[in-house]
Amino acid sequence: MNKLLVLVLAVWCGAAHAQTPTTNPMPDGSRDMYAGLGVVSGARYEGADDRKQRALPVLQVQWSNGIFISGMSAGMHLSGRPTVEYGPLLAVHPRRNESGAAGSIDDVQGFNTLLPVTMRQGSGRGNPLAGMDEIKARPEAGAFFNYYLAPEWRLTSSVLAGAGNDRNGMRAELGIQRLAARVAPHHTVSVSAGLGFVNRAYNQSYFGVTAEQSANSGNPAYRPDGGLKDVRLGARWNWTLSPSWMLTSTVQASRLAGDARHSPLVERPTNVTVSTAFAYRF
Template sequence: MKKLFALVLAVSGSAASAQTPTTNPMPDGSRDMYAGLGVVSGPRYEGADSSRTAALPVLQIQWSNGIFVSGMSAGMHLSASPLVEYGPLLALHPRRTESGTGGRLDGVEGSAKPFLPSSVRTYESDNPLAGMDEIRMRPEAGAFFNYYLAPEWRLTSSVLAGAGNDRNGVRAALGIQRLAMALARHHSVSVSAGLGLANRAYQQSYFGVSPAQALASGNRVYRPEGGLKDVYVGARWNWALSPSWMLTSSAHLSRLAGDARHSPLVERSTNLTVSTAIAYRF
């Protein structure tokens, strides 16, 4: 079964899961690499009502031994079966400052207009994160497991642990992907959908408000439980400009769910992240 090497970009600082590229059979000792630069626009933080735009570095490498780097994640394909992909997974979970910046869209304040009509709640402060603790960038470790229903369809799953200042946040993701649908010569589209889960520690770190934080920020005390965190749909369009150059664009629409959706830090539960980048294949 031939599996296409799909270029995936980790553009959302709070994406439900780290995206794993498909297995790419290649001669021993070889590697496949994309590198480039683009632009991404999305919410300042999960649940923000304002957005920001920033430069987007593109990097994806896969070696013949199964090791890969994809955006802010890395892992290793261990399966020899054409129907199954699994292995260890590492990722960096971005930091979140009082302003909401500091994630993978780092460097641009949220001055752009929201993508969707506003349903923002009313606060004494214009920024519900004012007075909240900064959440540091944390390394996460876990595993992924993907199963192919057909050559172009795969079920995806991953678990990552280590997020939050106490390093005890755990998140998981379940999804389905349709890979590389040909629209025309040199043009292909991939689509995906799925959901994200998180434990209580993760929810408290990113959506909860402790009594001390409530005093500092003016938000009400909030203690979310673990469970369903969000649902999402996404699409990616790849345009092969030449054998070496590719233009890749994506849209990722997510909606917070469960206790995360009702957090006093959430201004709008539905967010859209869009990106476009040009990449060179080495």
């Protein structure tokens, strides 16, 4: 069951922070599938000062041959060693329009927003994305590599390329996870920390402002370099209601760093995302 807890929560990070589920040994020809629905509250876009609440579908499927689908990402476990996980990884980086709302998981997967959007323009200067080009959803391809320091501690890493309108944005993730620790019967808690790195093309697409965009939006022109993009801390609580049902909740704090943090599109460099969902095992 502990592996289930890791699998389901991989969906919450969506395309923003692609995660890979742990290897789940199963009989040949079998599969595990988890599906559910919850809600998430987070920044309207990376660096926004206002927040949006939306419905969040939870979907995770893993087959005995190592192939998995986890929300907006998919991949395959190729390692036969219990302490090492690696393989190819695919993901969908969501689009971003002037409202920022099009980059949500529910929009990409066809789910409608159930809760009202809360708009709070703390900067007093309107919407920084107004007049900026829409960034289309793009498929990304790459690989992941994870290493177990101990059965309950895992170092994680992934590299994905293909984001942005020119499809030349690249991002890499490095992290550490403390897998589910039992704190009471049917209750477990996990914690994680991570760093995100991007190339110049990625930062220019999502945090840069060209001369033409500056004229259209009123934002000052800005040409960021690549490097460290953000740092993250997260915690997850899982309540196993029955062998088939689970309530899972997360909180994640992230802070933009480097050139991304100084973008004129960024109103608030630090944001907190909270979410909760019911998941059913088929």
